[in-house]
Amino acid sequence: TGLYELRALVTHQGSSADSGHYTAYVKKTAPKVGGVEDGKWWWFNDEKVQEVSAEKIETLAGGGETHSALILLYRAVELPTMEKPDVEMEA
Numbered sequence: 396t397g398l399y400e401l402r403a404l405v406t407h408q409g410s411s412a413d414s415g416h417y418t419a420y421v422k423k424t425a426p427k428v429g430g431v432e433d434g435k436w437w438w439f440n441d442e443k444v445q446e447v448s449a450e451k452i453e454t455l456a457g458g459g460e461t462h463s464a465l466i467l468l469y470r471a472v473e474l475p476t477m478e479k480p481d482v483e484m485e486a
Contacts, residue, residue, distance in 0.1 A: 399469040
């Protein structure tokens with residue numbers, strides 16, 4: 396088992412796969428200094444790139460004529476490990 400987080404997705408807007416418009420959303424990575432992510436995403440729409448909130452990503456599950464998530468890309472999250480306590484065994 397594992398834990399994964401959504402890092403990017405491709406969306407489609409249109410009535411069929413043969414027509415419409417494809418865009419991509421990519422989650423911003425944490426800066427090397429400080430290392431804290433702000434939960435924001437980048438939306439790549441042809442030559443336009445803009446920052447969007449995580450709430451926008453949650454709206455992409457729809458269908459019809461609005462943008463719908465088509466391809467989801469995840470990254471594995473490292474799980475914390477529990478160290479076994481050192482216990483001496485008695486004979």
